[in-house]
Amino acid sequence: MKENREIPAPAHPDKRREALPWQCPKANEEDAQAFQRVQAILDSPSYRRADADIDFLAEDDLRGVRLQIDYLKPELLLREHDIRQTIVVFGSTRICEPAAALRKVQALRKLLSADADNNDLKRKLGVAERILAKSHYYEVAREFGRLVGANPRAHEHRTSIVTGGGPGMMEAANRGTFDVGAKSVGLNISLPHEQYPNPYVTPELCFSFHYFALRKLHFLMRAKALVAFPGGYGTLDELFEVLTLIQTRKIKPIPVVLVGEAYWRRAVDIDFLVDEGVIDAEDRELFWFAETAEEIWSDILRWYEASGEPLQRAP
Structure with a gap:
């Protein structure tokens, strides 16, 4: 066995020195409309990766x-x-906490003092007072x-x-x-x-x-x-x-x-x-x-x- 053999350096985990064919768009010289058609494909929902397609993941079948x-x-x-x-x-x-419940009661009492016949305010005050009692x-x-x-x-x-x-x-x-x-x-x-x-x-x-x-x-x-x-x-x-x-x-x-x-x-x-x-x-x-x-x-x-x-x- 030959000793001290040269072996290639490890390949970069992400990059290539030379791009693969599918990493380069078709040249305009070959087809002037090619880039627009490729862009239409990239923009199509069908081309989205499934795990990144929120609309797809929201379907009933999923x-x-x-x-x-x-x-x-x-x-x-x-x-x-x-x-x-x-x-x-x-x-x-x-x-809620007692201080917040008390503020709600005081605010409603103030409103009711200016509108004593308001039945809706009376009801809300009654509820607020019961919440205060449970606070x-x-x-x-x-x-x-x-x-x-x-x-x-x-x-x-x-x-x-x-x-x-x-x-x-x-x-x-x-x-x-x-x-x-x-x-x-x-x-x-x-x-x-x-x-x-x-x-x-x-x-x-x-x-x-x-x-x-x-x-x-x-x-x-x-x-x-x-x-x-x-x-x-x-x-x-x-x-x-x-x-x-x-x-x-x-x-x-x-x-x-x-x-x-x-x-x-x-x-x-x-x-x-x-x-x-x-x-x-x-x-x-x-x-x-x-x-x-x-x-x-x-x-x-x-x-x-x-x-x-x-x-x-x-x-």
Whole structure:
């Protein structure tokens, strides 16, 4: 074998010294209209690369692909950031912090003082006053976020608060974790009207979903508990889906805590459902009530101790 043989230098990974034929447009001397025809091809939607063609990806036949990527993007990023367990917090987007609720009440009272017979203003003031009465839940949710975010056990087991990423109760829980420098997750949803995520979600852990179903899946995949503050249709939807999945044992039971017993007992009459025979008495035991952040967190920890499966690091 001949020694010291010369071998060529490695090829440049991107460039060639001589262009390949298809890298050069047809010369005008050969066909004066060639460039215009090539440009028409380049501008045609059919020539767009499939993964870069938004119109193509939005077609009905591509729904399966969209479902996959709606699932995969947050899944891969949550793994990358080592989010292994979550405490899910739901609640109304309309229940704001007390100072903001008070400003709304004061503004409406001022308007009503100048137009005392305006029934629409009276109705709006009544609603605003009820929101103000519930605004203390914002501070409860914020304190709960602080407790989870600062708890050594939560850090050790990679446990994070996850919310829908919006305002109100969700903002409060994200804000509590933000207060103590911990990460939290926001699973937002794209809607026909403009919306914004709350400013306290960890930026690299805030996601925008197209499909409610995939969003719900991600709420539960890592969930170790569900905490539901007073809320409307969206909160009820999420709450009853989780209760149904636990009732039917499609998922392992997890703690479900309803914050604000007076609100929840009026919003949902579970005893009536038991008495009517449409659910069993044991289904009443799938959740419990709490009032303070300390109660919520300590009850979740005690539930796991009683279950014989302490809140621990996911495999």
